[in-house]
Amino acid sequence: MAYLQFSGQNIFDGTRFLGPDQVIITTADGTIKAIIPMADAGEDVQKLNGIIAPGFINAHCHLELSHMKGIIPEHTGLPDFILKIVNERHFPEEVILEAIVEGEEAMLAAGIVAVGDISNNALTAAQKQKGNLAYHTFVEISGWKPSIAEARFANALQVLSQFRLIEAAASLNPLKNSTNPLKSSFSPHAPYSVSSLLWQMMMPHFEGTTVSIHNQETSAENELFTKGTGDFVRMYNSMNIDQSHFSPTGQNSLPSYFPQLQKAKNILLVHNTTTSEADMDYANHLSKQHAQDLYYTLCVNANLYIENKLPPIELLRNKKSTIVLGTDSLSSNHELSILSEIQTITKHFPAIALEEMLQWATLNGAKALQLESQFGSFGIGKKPGVIVIDHLKNNQISQQSTVKRLV
Template sequence: MNTFFSADYVLPSTGKAIKDGIVEISEDGIIRGIYTPDNPMVSGKAIAKHHGIITPGFVNAHCHLELSHMKGVIPKHTGLIPFLQQVMSLRTTDELQITNAMKAADKQLYDNGIVAVGDHANTSVSAAVKAASKIYYHTFVEVLGFEPELASQKLTAAIGIANEFGNESPSITAHAPYSVSKELFKLLNEESFQRKKPLSIHNQESEAENQLFRYKTGQFLDFYKALGKDITDFKAQARNSLQTFMPYLSLDTPVLLVHNTYTSSKDIFFIERQGRNVTWCFCPNANLYIEGILPKLKNFIHYRHDITLGTDSLASNDRLCILSELKTVHQHFPDLSLTETIKWATINGARFLGIADKYGSLETGKSPGLNLLTHTQGLALTPDTEVVRLV
């Protein structure tokens, strides 16, 4: 038996908002119709009416499930490099503790209306949790290797980890420009082509990253020294990190660039001019947690490339909640419209992950999940808005 849900507005993400709209859902979660209130197809039907906005289930484009046991452990506003140092020292602990934390995080994601996640992993420890989850996960096995001579070895190890995810076919991706050599970037580009899978790369999360690539100065030199890494052969590039590493990748390689906190207008134009297959991902609450600063979002929205939202991990966020990310975006950029940013939270992430045939928008034949945003004001969020999962 099908169920009919209605709210003050239905916001499909790929079409116009429908005032007092109605969504028909089958027992197995497939959308059978979307209607205006005067449509004869809903005449005489029992309709579950709600106050608020009905949206598709959220897509969290960037997360680190395996860091969930670090919730509340690392202080806020440390800056990126001290944060990285603490993650590296704290990530190895009792596996049962890690697993239990991941299970709780997976439930939190689900309860917060998230239906799909792009998740970074350095090990296979999350495989069993993901296999048992109600959420769709695309795993990005993350590779680190700044030493050119270790590039092949690092890729081989990552392939071994990817094979432990069973039937899932993960991507194998670079961690960040400051942790991956040119040689390894090129190998990862080839691997992406062979697997027909996208890449997801942390980008310009700190100004120190740009300083390293432009001038070979800054905090990263001390970071490498503390790790015992010899970067004598690394040369200053006289340009930001983004403009340095992207030419190592093919123009049509699908890449999610994550964080972009210190990405300049020139960097954005560099991507646009080259016509690259790039999607931008912002994790505003994590940016505030670590660096205390947000990307200049308005520099990105006038170009053709899609924008997505992520939560990052519980090591750098209080909640795994895309609604919380939306609320932060609208708090700091109040002139943005929810009819636009809802795409960042749904269909754009689904398109990047290659699952838009099922997720990301309210369209007949799809099963994207159904969220109700409560305590809204027209088509706008308020500080009291919460998400209720309807389907």
């Protein structure tokens, strides 16, 4: 069997740097065989000018919106962004499918190996079935009016069944698909878009699964729950959505909905731009009480694109939160690149060590999506993908850095 040997300026194994004098050995298909000292590796070593790391995990993406790249202007604010998504997302199916293929190709080129992908329909199913990337598909459910809860949930069940069919088909061809597994589960869209009745319908389906929810992406979300006023009320009015069923809780949105996630195994809170310290304390306490793993998903480029704000990353770090990274969609980002997300974080938070951010982008993301048995670290026998990141500056990723997939 042929083996590949790589060394670089450093090797990051998913949790820590191993130093520049190490060599990683893989089979031709990317299975990790060993990490050994350079002195024991012989001469057949590809010496690279960069950091070698496991493939990136994109923990939050909307691949089905790839056709909307550049359509929505920046800095609209979230409620107006949502209005534009609702009103402008309808394109001919062939255009959407072509953009899905291009979006996946862009992620492959960006060193991404696994994706937590939000799906409101099954248009991404055919591409996912090709097995180019591993996917956890979050079948997203929304519906603010109680009168549409039953229809929305029935539609979500149908979409989930379509993804479960391709998962079953993949399991019948283990040689082709064991490398890039497919999983799926239900996920509520956001606190401001799910009625109490719809919550009750989906809650039993959370048990033992990973659940993702858009959380506190804008201050308007907290205003809706504390006071019943603000830009989301304006958004509902413009969409002719009756709000009489909703009563403000007098609390921020997170404590208002979080108990309804208690059956989930893993919880991904996405965006968190206006999450307070008290909110974090509440979520951390309740998730521990229910033996859940809680992940805070950062999509900083999308936050800047939509609201021109950044999440409280230093507060999350001070709270010892488990952080993962996502790209959101091409409707709210210029590219589907985890490296670009790290570059933006580095620009605004230069004191955060690269070692820490790389763990967010690899092992943490794999654990969040329950894919750590294969992805996220250089464990012997795993096939996590091997990437190299170049053009470092002072042991940190620079704006000139690029990423390349090695295997």
